[in-house]
Amino acid sequence: MQHDLLVDALTIIRNAEFVGKKECEVPSSNLVKSVLDVMKKEGYIEDFSEREDGRKIVVKLKGKINDCKAIRPRFAVKKDEFEKFEKRFLPARNFGILIVSTPKGVMTQHEARKLGSGGRVLAFAY
Numbered sequence: 346m347q348h349d350l351l352v353d354a355l356t357i358i359r360n361a362e363f364v365g366k367k368e369c370e371v372p373s374s375n376l377v378k379s380v381l382d383v384m385k386k387e388g389y390i391e392d393f394s395e396r397e398d399g400r401k402i403v404v405k406l407k408g409k410i411n412d413c414k415a416i417r418p419r420f421a422v423k424k425d426e427f428e429k430f431e432k433r434f435l436p437a438r439n440f441g442i443l444i445v446s447t448p449k450g451v452m453t454q455h456e457a458r459k460l461g462s463g464g465r466v467l468a469f470a471y
Contacts, residue, residue, distance in 0.1 A: 351374075373396075389409055390407060416469065427458055431454065446467050
């Protein structure tokens with residue numbers, strides 16, 4: 346049985362936001378940490394820290410997430426194709442972010458477009 350830790354983490358965050366919690370615990374992995382770092386830079390979460398045992402991450406929520414989900418399958422996207430995925434996953438233009446894994450690291454679609462880099466679409470948040 347395979348588990349996708351990114352899907353699990355974003356589902357836990359979304360459910361905790363819906364019920365109004367101030368923090369939640371999500372499974373830990375390097376990919377989850379990278380995605381949480383992007384969400385923190387964009388202002389969707391307040392902060393996150395790893396527990397001592399290294400198996401869970403405690404995420405402090407701001408209450409600013411309407412929806413966040415992992416995208417499966419992880420579609421390959423070229424540097425000039427971000428518009429197609431924005432229309433598909435985000436509710437309006439310039440509202441929300443797509444989180445993309447590129448050869449230069451995990452970032453938003455705006456940063457990837459500035460760097461002229463494509464990659465794989467991992468998740469979205471708004």
